[in-house]
Amino acid sequence: MNSVNLKRLAQELNLSIATVSRALQDSYEVSSQTKERVRALAAELNYEPNAYASSLRRNISKTIGVVIPEVNNHFFSLAINGIEEVARQSGYHVLIYLTHDDYEREVAITQYLTGGRVDGLLMSVASGSQEFSHLEKLYASKPAIVFFDRVCEAIHTANVTTNDYESGYLATQHLIEAGCTHIAHLLVSGNLSIGRMRMQGYQAALQAAGIAFDETLVIDGNGDDESNTELLKNLLRSRPEVDGIFASVERLVISSYQACQALGRAIPQDIKIIGFSNLGVASLLAPALTTITQPAYEIGKEAAKILLRAIEKKKAILPSQSLVLKSELFQRKSTEPCG
Amino acid sequence: MNSVNLKRLAQELNLSIATVSRALQDSYEVSSQTKERVRALAAELNYEPNAYASSLRRNISKTIGVVIPEVNNHFFSLAINGIEEVARQSGYHVLIYLTHDDYEREVAITQYLTGGRVDGLLMSVASGSQEFSHLEKLYASKPAIVFFDRVCEAIHTANVTTNDYESGYLATQHLIEAGCTHIAHLLVSGNLSIGRMRMQGYQAALQAAGIAFDETLVIDGNGDDESNTELLKNLLRSRPEVDGIFASVERLVISSYQACQALGRAIPQDIKIIGFSNLGVASLLAPALTTITQPAYEIGKEAAKILLRAIEKKKAILPSQSLVLKSELFQRKSTEPCG
DNA sequence: CCAGATATCGTAAACGTTTGCGTAGATAAA
DNA sequence: TTTATCTACGCAAACGTTTACGATATCTGG
Numbered sequence: 001m002n003s004v005n006l007k008r009l010a011q012e013l014n015l016s017i018a019t020v021s022r023a024l025q026d027s028y029e030v031s032s033q034t035k036e037r038v039r040a041l042a043a044e045l046n047y048e049p050n051a052y053a054s055s056l057r058r059n060i061s062k063t064i065g066v067v068i069p070e071v072n073n074h075f076f077s078l079a080i081n082g083i084e085e086v087a088r089q090s091g092y093h094v095l096i097y098l099t100h101d102d103y104e105r106e107v108a109i110t111q112y113l114t115g116g117r118v119d120g121l122l123m124s125v126a127s128g129s130q131e132f133s134h135l136e137k138l139y140a141s142k143p144a145i146v147f148f149d150r151v152c153e154a155i156h157t158a159n160v161t162t163n164d165y166e167s168g169y170l171a172t173q174h175l176i177e178a179g180c181t182h183i184a185h186l187l188v189s190g191n192l193s194i195g196r197m198r199m200q201g202y203q204a205a206l207q208a209a210g211i212a213f214d215e216t217l218v219i220d221g222n223g224d225d226e227s228n229t230e231l232l233k234n235l236l237r238s239r240p241e242v243d244g245i246f247a248s249v250e251r252l253v254i255s256s257y258q259a260c261q262a263l264g265r266a267i268p269q270d271i272k273i274i275g276f277s278n279l280g281v282a283s284l285l286a287p288a289l290t291t292i293t294q295p296a297y298e299i300g301k302e303a304a305k306i307l308l309r310a311i312e313k314k315k316a317i318l319p320s321q322s323l324v325l326k327s328e329l330f331q332r333k334s335t336e337p338c339g
Numbered sequence: 340m341n342s343v344n345l346k347r348l349a350q351e352l353n354l355s356i357a358t359v360s361r362a363l364q365d366s367y368e369v370s371s372q373t374k375e376r377v378r379a380l381a382a383e384l385n386y387e388p389n390a391y392a393s394s395l396r397r398n399i400s401k402t403i404g405v406v407i408p409e410v411n412n413h414f415f416s417l418a419i420n421g422i423e424e425v426a427r428q429s430g431y432h433v434l435i436y437l438t439h440d441d442y443e444r445e446v447a448i449t450q451y452l453t454g455g456r457v458d459g460l461l462m463s464v465a466s467g468s469q470e471f472s473h474l475e476k477l478y479a480s481k482p483a484i485v486f487f488d489r490v491c492e493a494i495h496t497a498n499v500t501t502n503d504y505e506s507g508y509l510a511t512q513h514l515i516e517a518g519c520t521h522i523a524h525l526l527v528s529g530n531l532s533i534g535r536m537r538m539q540g541y542q543a544a545l546q547a548a549g550i551a552f553d554e555t556l557v558i559d560g561n562g563d564d565e566s567n568t569e570l571l572k573n574l575l576r577s578r579p580e581v582d583g584i585f586a587s588v589e590r591l592v593i594s595s596y597q598a599c600q601a602l603g604r605a606i607p608q609d610i611k612i613i614g615f616s617n618l619g620v621a622s623l624l625a626p627a628l629t630t631i632t633q634p635a636y637e638i639g640k641e642a643a644k645i646l647l648r649a650i651e652k653k654k655a656i657l658p659s660q661s662l663v664l665k666s667e668l669f670q671r672k673s674t675e676p677c678g
Numbered sequence: 679c680c681a682g683a684t685a686t687c688g689t690a691a692a693c694g695t696t697t698g699c700g701t702a703g704a705t706a707a708a
Numbered sequence: 709t710t711t712a713t714c715t716a717c718g719c720a721a722a723c724g725t726t727t728a729c730g731a732t733a734t735c736t737g738g
Contacts, residue, residue, distance in 0.1 A: 019717055019718075031717090053696090059723075344723095698722100
């Protein structure tokens, strides 16, 4: 209903719509005096081009989509921060979609996005997804896609990830060196590559230390926080020999703390805990939490950069553009050796 | 470039574009057999309508914008969660913009949004904004706006807020009852109504307890976390009599903890701390943090509901639709009376 | 059997922008 | 002078949908 459009400007200036349009694009085909007149009136009337008309005509939306499991999570919110930063600098808009780690929702969302609403897509796939035909369909419908963190290997594109195998290895090794011999591994994405990598690192570190792998110590922590905490309490009760926990996702670290608190297990005396986390307050926890921290902001930034470069150059994204950033281990109280 | 559009469907089915369009909208003007044929082919070819063409024609984008200071903050990320939930259920898309509490960015963003890109807007204004003409311009350009938390009183629309005066009063009273007599107030939005309300509650509680208001104990905590921590360390050093801190935003609570830790001040023995926060791990901090927790998820949900109702009914939003939700005080270790 | 209602479909305009093409006038080159 | 080049602008089509309006055929009641 904002009726200040090119036609309106053209009428008031006694020019054609084409000339007004070109003037606003600073085209060489229009004289500088006319440009000035057009710009002046446009500013006065507070003209803003209709994004939909422009997108329709040019087949370019200047919009990217971000599809992630959740936003109330330091990793993803930091990533969004990085994404938004890069997008804003390049004049792109950011649509956000949350899957809540639910396969059905992910399918519905990718279906929407087939309609050409976005020029490109940044995605971290839902842990509930076991099957990826919806992503292949989406990919076939053209938009550039870059996966970050939770990638989909079936799609031939670039991924931005972290050194997950190494991190899993280091985390486990860290617990072993601190004296742990029965280490539980909590994960959420066993069927995703990210989960498998961390798992393999965990297993390799156990093997290197001569500790037998016990798959009953691997807990799948989907579901909500309360049920996860219950799950952990059950584990700790039934397996009192567990003296270390390696949580591969922030939420599970919190649940671990709560389970220990509820059962009166002292950290780090009885149980040591390390986890993937971007919690800013890790050092303020009781006790301070040893974390493996992913460069979430940089991941978002780099993924967005790769995507936007491809969009602007209209070139396909190659797997060779993939990036692996390094996570960092911050040693704190929760894994301190005692006695 | 996804060339499966209405024309393509029409050609393959020997129908007109109009009929195909109507069939997909389940119009009564097309026979059920034709509808079936159309739907079948659409499904087979994975047809998805072009959102931009549709938006252009109908002057409806099925998109709302969310403009907030930051996303790496539990309050806002929970709010987004609520917003996205409501939007998704109604088939709306969500564009997200971050101001980083910067006035210039907010102006630039509102300028974009004048172009009719969104049907409506949910907004929490930047603390750096002292002047609101950009918002009035935006409002004049038509889209429905609902403010949440950090409202702009100059705009005649609905707001979703919390009982900030009462919360400020209760927080301060809580500290006083715990034995504090020199209470610092850290705030970030002194020129926004939300900041003023909390401030007034703080002052009223002081007065009720017969404590003189000392404006040098009111600290403006804009800027980054490190400089805030420095600011607080300086305060605690120069004013050793300070025995209570009321932080009106999550970030400042963290800085307070860090400042105390750095200076060796024991919480709650030397200083008691209470703060607005949606930190899920508040109870796991050392010591557990007493919080005033806003119903962030519900705020997002309610704000989105008001907005979408107005959009769908094409009715203006009235200030009378405003909502005030209640925050809750969770008493924990950081404000425990001692000795 | 005919007037009118009903069911089903097509034609074409419109949304606001971008852009290939054409053109009038001015200038420069021959 | 004529021809070519350049400048500055307008015309009109196109992007993919939606929708007002019309058209045709079938059906109904009298």
